[in-house]
Amino acid sequence: MKDYNIKNIRNISLLGHGGSGKTSVAEAMLYVGKSSSRLGKVSEGNTVCDFEGEEIKRGISLSTAVAPLEWNNHKINIIDNPGFFDFEGEVRQSLSVSDGAVIVVSGKSGVTVGAEKSFKLAKERNIPIIFYVSKLDSENSHYYRVLDSLRDKFGVNVCPLEIPIVQDAQVHGYVNLIEMRGRKYNEDGTFSEIPIPDYMNERIDPIVNMINEAVAETSEEFMDKFFAGETFTPDEIAKALKEGVQNGSILPVICGSATVCFRGISLLLDTITNFVPSPDMRECVVTDEKGEENQFKSDISDEPSLFVFKTVADPFVGKMSYFKVMSGTVDNSMTLYNMTTGDTEKMGHIFIIKGKTQTEVTSVSAGDIGVVTKLSSVKTGDTLTSSKRKIKFHDITYPKPCLQMAVLPKAKGDEEKISAGINKLMEEDLTCFLVNNVETKELVLNCMGEMHADVIISKLKSKFGVDVELATPKTPYRETIRKTVKAEGKHKKQSGGHGQYGHVWIEFSPGEESDLTFETSVVGGSVPKNFFPAVEKGLRESVKNGVLAGYPVVNLKANLFDGSYHPVDSSEMSFKVAASLAYKNGLVNASPVLMEPVGVLKVTVPGDLMGDIIGNINKRRGRILGMNPAADDYQEIEAEVPMAEMYDYAIDLRSMSQGRGEFTFDFVRYEDVPSNLAEDIIKAAKTE
Numbered sequence: 001m002k003d004y005n006i007k008n009i010r011n012i013s014l015l016g017h018g019g020s021g022k023t024s025v026a027e028a029m030l031y032v033g034k035s036s037s038r039l040g041k042v043s044e045g046n047t048v049c050d051f052e053g054e055e056i057k058r059g060i061s062l063s064t065a066v067a068p069l070e071w072n073n074h075k076i077n078i079i080d081n082p083g084f085f086d087f088e089g090e091v092r093q094s095l096s097v098s099d100g101a102v103i104v105v106s107g108k109s110g111v112t113v114g115a116e117k118s119f120k121l122a123k124e125r126n127i128p129i130i131f132y133v134s135k136l137d138s139e140n141s142h143y144y145r146v147l148d149s150l151r152d153k154f155g156v157n158v159c160p161l162e163i164p165i166v167q168d169a170q171v172h173g174y175v176n177l178i179e180m181r182g183r184k185y186n187e188d189g190t191f192s193e194i195p196i197p198d199y200m201n202e203r204i205d206p207i208v209n210m211i212n213e214a215v216a217e218t219s220e221e222f223m224d225k226f227f228a229g230e231t232f233t234p235d236e237i238a239k240a241l242k243e244g245v246q247n248g249s250i251l252p253v254i255c256g257s258a259t260v261c262f263r264g265i266s267l268l269l270d271t272i273t274n275f276v277p278s279p280d281m282r283e284c285v286v287t288d289e290k291g292e293e294n295q296f297k298s299d300i301s302d303e304p305s306l307f308v309f310k311t312v313a314d315p316f317v318g319k320m321s322y323f324k325v326m327s328g329t330v331d332n333s334m335t336l337y338n339m340t341t342g343d344t345e346k347m348g349h350i351f352i353i354k355g356k357t358q359t360e361v362t363s364v365s366a367g368d369i370g371v372v373t374k375l376s377s378v379k380t381g382d383t384l385t386s387s388k389r390k391i392k393f394h395d396i397t398y399p400k401p402c403l404q405m406a407v408l409p410k411a412k413g414d415e416e417k418i419s420a421g422i423n424k425l426m427e428e429d430l431t432c433f434l435v436n437n438v439e440t441k442e443l444v445l446n447c448m449g450e451m452h453a454d455v456i457i458s459k460l461k462s463k464f465g466v467d468v469e470l471a472t473p474k475t476p477y478r479e480t481i482r483k484t485v486k487a488e489g490k491h492k493k494q495s496g497g498h499g500q501y502g503h504v505w506i507e508f509s510p511g512e513e514s515d516l517t518f519e520t521s522v523v524g525g526s527v528p529k530n531f532f533p534a535v536e537k538g539l540r541e542s543v544k545n546g547v548l549a550g551y552p553v554v555n556l557k558a559n560l561f562d563g564s565y566h567p568v569d570s571s572e573m574s575f576k577v578a579a580s581l582a583y584k585n586g587l588v589n590a591s592p593v594l595m596e597p598v599g600v601l602k603v604t605v606p607g608d609l610m611g612d613i614i615g616n617i618n619k620r621r622g623r624i625l626g627m628n629p630a631a632d633d634y635q636e637i638e639a640e641v642p643m644a645e646m647y648d649y650a651i652d653l654r655s656m657s658q659g660r661g662e663f664t665f666d667f668v669r670y671e672d673v674p675s676n677l678a679e680d681i682i683k684a685a686k687t688e
Contacts, residue, residue: 001068001070001075001352001359002070003365004074004075004365004368005300006278006279006280006298006299006300006365006366006367006368007278007280008073008074008075008278009074009075009076009077009278009279009367009368010074010075010076010077010099010100010272010273010276010278011076011077011079011097011098011099011100011279011324011367011369012076012077012078012079012098012099012100012101012102012272012276013079013081013091013094013095013098013100013101013102013122013127014026014078014079014080014081014101014102014104015081015083015091015101015102015103015104015114015115015118015121015122016083016103016104016105016114016115016118017083017105017106017109017112017113017114017115017118018060018061018082018083018084018114019060019083019106019109020083020104020105020106020109020112020114020115020134021104021106021134021135021258022061022080022081022083022104023042023047023049023050023061023080024041024042024047024134024258024259025102025104025132025134025258025265025268026047026048026049026067026078026080027039027040027041027047027048027049027258028189028258028259028262028265029069029076029078029265029268029269030048030067030069030078030354031189031262032188032189032262032265032266032269033069033070033071033076033269034069034070035067035068035069035070035354036048041259042059042060043059045057045059047355048065048067048354048355048357049061049065049067049078049080049355050065050080051065051355051356053462054455054458054459054462060082060083060084061080061081061082061083061087062082062087062090062455063082063087063090063312063428064079064080064081064082064090064091064093064094064310065079065080065355066078066079066080066322066353066354066355066369067080067353067354067355068352068354068369071269071270071272071273072269072270072273074272074273075368076269076272076273077368077369079094079097079098079369081094083114084114084451085113085114085117085448085449085654085659086447086448086449086450086451086452086455087431087448087452088117088121088399088431088448089398089399089429089430089431089448090310091118091121092121092396092397092398092399093309093310093380093396094309094310095121095122095125095127096125096307096309096396097307097309097324097369098125098127099127099128099276099277099278099279099281099282100127100128100129100130100272100276100277101118101122101127101128101129101130102129102130102131102132102268102272103115103118103119103122103129103130103131103132104132104134105131105132105133105134105146105150106133106134106135106141107133107134107135107136107138107141107142107143107146107255108135108138108140108141108142110142110145110146110149111146111149111150111153113658113659113660114659115153116153116660117659119154123248126248127282128245128246128248128275128276128277129248129251130245130251130252130253130254130268130271130272130275130276131150131158131251131252131253131254132253132254132255132256132264132268133146133147133253133254133255133256134255134256134257134258135257135258136164136171136255136256136257136263137171137257137259137260137263138257143163143164143166143255144163144203147160147163147207147253150251150253151210154251155251156210156213156214157214157217157244157248157249157250157251158210158251158253159210159211159214159241159244159250159251159252159253160177160207160210160211160252160253160255161176161177161178161211161241161252161253161254161267161271162174162175162176162177162253162254162255162256162264162267163175163177163200163203163204163207163255164255164256165182165196165197165200167197167199171257171263172184173185173194174255174256174263174264175196175200175204176267177204177207177208177211178211178234178237178238178241179234180196181193181196182194182195182196182197185256185261185262185263185264185266186261187261188262189261189262189265189266190266191266211237212226212232213226214240214244214249214250215232215236215237215240215241215244215250217244217249217250218240218243218244218249218250219240219243222236222240238274241275242274242275245271245275245276246275246276246277246281252271252275254267254268254271256268278367279298279324279366279367280297280298280299280300280366280367281297282297282298283295283296283297284296284393284394285394286391286392286393286394287391287392287394288390288391288392289339289390289391294391296326296327296391296393298326298327298366298367299327299328299366300327300328300329300365300366300367301328302327302328302366302389303327303328303385303386303388303389304325304327304328304329304330304334304336304385304386305325305326305327305328305383305384305385305386305389305391305393306323306324306325306326306330306336306383306384306385307323307324307326307382307383307393308321308322308323308378308379308380308381308382308383308384309322309323309324309380309381309396310322310380310428311378311379311380311427311428312428313424313425313427313428314373317358317373317374318373318374319373319374319375319376319378319427320371320372320373321371321372321373321375321378321380322353322369322370322371323364323369323370323371323372323384324367324368324369325364325365325366325367325368325369325370326366326393327366328365328366328386329363329364329365329366330347330350330363330364330365330370331347331350331362331363332347332348332349332350332361332362332363333347334346334347335347336384336385336386337384337385337386337387337390338377338378338382338383338384339382339383339384339385339390339391339392340379340381340382340383340392341377341382343377344387345375345377345378345384347372347375348372348373348374348375349372349373349374350362350363350364350370350371350372351370351371351372351373352364352368352369352370352371353369353370353371358371379427380396380427380430381395381396381430396430398430398431399431399448400664401431401432401433401446401447401448402448402449402649402650402663402665403446403447403448403449403450403452403453403647403650403651404444404445404446404473404647405444405445405447405453405470405471405472405473406442406443406444406445406470406471406472406473406474407422407434407442407443407444407445407457407468407469407470408442408468408469408470408471409466409467409468410467410468410469411467414466414467414468415443417464417465417466418434418443418460418466418468419434419436419443420464421459421460421463421464421466422434422445422456422460424463424464425456425459425460425463429456431447431448431452432445432446432447432448432452432456433445433446434446437473437474437476439476439552440473440474440476442473442474444473445470449650449651449654450651453470457470472647472648473647475596475597475643475644476551476597476643477549477551477594477595477596477597477673477681478546478551478552478553478554478594478595478596478597478670479546479547479548479549479551479552479553479554479592479593479594479595480510480553480554480555480556480592480593480595480670481508481509481510481553481556481587481590481591481592481593482510482590482591482592482593483509483510483589483590483591484507484508484509484510484590485507485508485509485586485587485589485590486505486506486507486508486561486586487505487506487507487508487582487583487585487586487587487589488503488504488505488582488585489502489503489504489505489506489577489578489579489580489581489582489583489585490502490503490504490578490581491503491574491575491577491578491581498568498569499566499568499569500569500571500573500574500577501565501566501569501570501574502531502534502563502565502570502571502573502574502575502576502577502578502579503527503563503564503565503578504527504535504560504562504563504575504578504579504582505560505561505562505563505582506535506539506558506559506560506561506579506582506583506586507558507559507561508556508557508558508583508586508587508590509557509559509590510555510556510557511555511556511557512555512557513554513555513669514554514555515540515543515552515553515554515556516539516540516543516553516556516557516558517556517557517558518535518536518539518540518558518560519557519558519559519560520532520559520560520561521559521560521561522560522561522562522563526562526563526564526565527560527562527563527564527565527575528565528570531565531570531572531575532560533572534572534573534575534576534579535560535575535576535578535579536579537576537579538575538576538577538578538579538580538583539558539579539580539583541576541580542579542580542583542584543556543583546587546592547584547587547588547592548592548593548594548682549594549681549682549685549686550685550686551594551685553587554595554670558583563578593672593673593678594672594673594678594681594682595670595671595672595673596642596643596644596670596671596672596673597642597643597644597667597669597670598640598641598642598643598667598668598669598670598671599640599641599643599646599665599666599667599668600625600638600639600640600665600666600668601617601622601637601638601639601640601641601646601649601663601664601665602636602637602638602663602664602665603617603636603637603639603653603661603662603663604630604634604635604636604637604661604662604663605634605635605637605653605657605660605661605662606633606634606635606657606660607633607634607635609656609657609660609661610627610635610637612656613637613653613656613657613661614637616652616653616656617637617639617641620641620642620645620646620649621641621642621645621674622639622640622641622642622645623639623640623641624637624638624639625638625639625640626638640668641665642671643665643667646665649663649665650663
């Protein structure tokens with residue numbers, strides 16, 4: 001593949017709901033663009049973009065893949081993305097280097113949550129959007145119903161460029177509404193002209209009016225012409241479409257089938273090359289070495305800079321860093337400065353990548369995408385620049401993990417292997433992390449959902465040979481007291497020679513919000529001052545285990561007010577033991593209670609789901625604090641909910657909201673566990 005000028009490069013993210021046909025569309029684009037000599041199928045596990053073992057096994061995309069093609073003297077870098085919500089981090093990485101997005105919508109299922117989320121993410125990045133309505137060869141597909149739902153959901157900016165010629169529920173051809181010509185697609189993706197049937201006029205007229213409305217919105221001149229009843233010329237329409245697509249005021253819709261004669265694929269490629277902006281037309285904000293923000297545009301003549309948007313730990317090649325050249329030309333002899341770490345990086349081997357196929361090159365120029373291997377300290381989100389112009393591109397914003405699962409090794413002693421394996425996977429996937437909970441003695445995986453967790457566990461086994469199980473994490477309960485008591489602790493032991501003697505009186509009472517507040521009010525030297533630290537140490541070790549179920553004790557105040565000592569037998573160890581005895585004797589009589597962690601839950605959902613969401617929160621022993629309107633007819637519900645009730649909330653919320661709901665949960669304090677539940681928790685803890 002030849003080198004292309006930045007003005008002839010297009011970086012396109014393929015987005016959409018899982019199962020909408022994105023990978024099939026990518027496969028068809030590569031085949032029609034002659035970048036692939038055969039048409040792979042997802043069902044056969046031989047597509048260019050789904051090549052990892054887990055993807056082939058499951059028949060779905062799990063990570064972003066890059067595949068370039070050439071079309072009309074342009075280079076299009078297709079960035080195929082997962083459609084399942086658990087892998088949103090991959091989508092955000094892709095969009096960070098994209099100049100446009102193609103949202104694939106199934107002609108059977110129509111506008112789904114995945115399409116809505118894809119649209120929202122693309123809009124956040126302010127990149128042009130094209131819709132491709134796929135699977136029109138399938139039974140039960142209905143283009144016009146899908147078109148209506150697109151306009152209902154995304155507004156009058158939705159502008160069809162092509163519609164199917166349908167007769168007897170079969171698609172016989174397509175009408176290009178810009179050129180007003182009928183076309184029938186051939187098996188190789190080319191097309192032949194066919195006459196437009198007269199019965200199509202009642203379909204064409206209102207849709208042509210849609211196009212005219214969208215064109216009129218792009219300028220006052222066109223608006224005046226539209227209201228004057230004048231007809232737009234094809235050149236005026238093309239000019240308006242280009243401007244409208246690039247500024248987001250027009251959302252073109254193309255339709256067809258990626259698997260039958262590649263219907264609509266050539267028009268999709270034309271639309272990308274003609275209407276989507278080149279990388280040098282887009283601006284972003286960068287931070288210089290002084291911390292000041294500046295506007296930035298890609299330019300081939302500038303000092304070299306690149307942005308790393310994806311990392312893969314390949315077992316054969318080593319670490320692979322996917323990058324987009326933001327300015328200048330990056331070649332394999334360069335040493336660049338890492339703005340994140342302050343290190344210098346020797347570029348070494350550079351590749352152009354198509355799925356899993358790597359082609360080594362000497363350089364990559366501005367606007368294009370490449371891969372560099374074996375930069376061990378480079379991570380996703382890093383900026384590498386020339387030392388002459390140090391700028392940093394903004395980091396990728398990732399969704400916060402919402403599901404926690406305890407990772408239990410099937411074989412003893414595998415904990416270190418688990419940690420090492422997941423740490424390697426975290427280099428690739430920044431939406432998961434592992435926490436070693438010292439208190440509960442568990443490794444806790446934080447991830448985006450059930451499928452995400454399952455994929456991580458499968459990769460642990462296939463890549464690192466570690467077999468694990470997932471379970472609900474243990475809740476970190478606490479204990480405290482509600483009554484003030486005075487307790488004695490006496491440790492006396494004779495064993496020949498020096499004995500052991502320590503004697504204390506301690507008053508225990510409810511304290512402030514801390515583990516232990518230790519005070520002394522000893523008078524008359526009944527306990528010498530040099531033994532005070534030993535008493536405190538004994539208490540601090542004791543509060544690690546409560547008297548009810550062995551959970552740590554909090555909010556405890558201890559006042560050492562009396563005791564006695566022996567001039568020979570007393571020691572720090574003796575008073576430490578005496579303090580622990582007083583602790584045990586006192587707390588059992590101080591009305592000990594079990595406490596649970598409680599957090600603030602903030603859920604954002606469509607307004608019509610409020611009743612179901614509130615009902616579910618109430619079932620989880622939650623207290624509703626308030627409701628606030630959010631964007632796009634969504635509502636934010638704020639509540640306080642016990643942590644023990646939240647471990648499976650991500651799964652329930654996704655089910656109740658069909659994936660539209662989002663939430664955050666942050667710990668705020670401990671509260672008493674209801675007595676009926678406390679009994680079961682204490683019993684289970686003692687059994688364990």
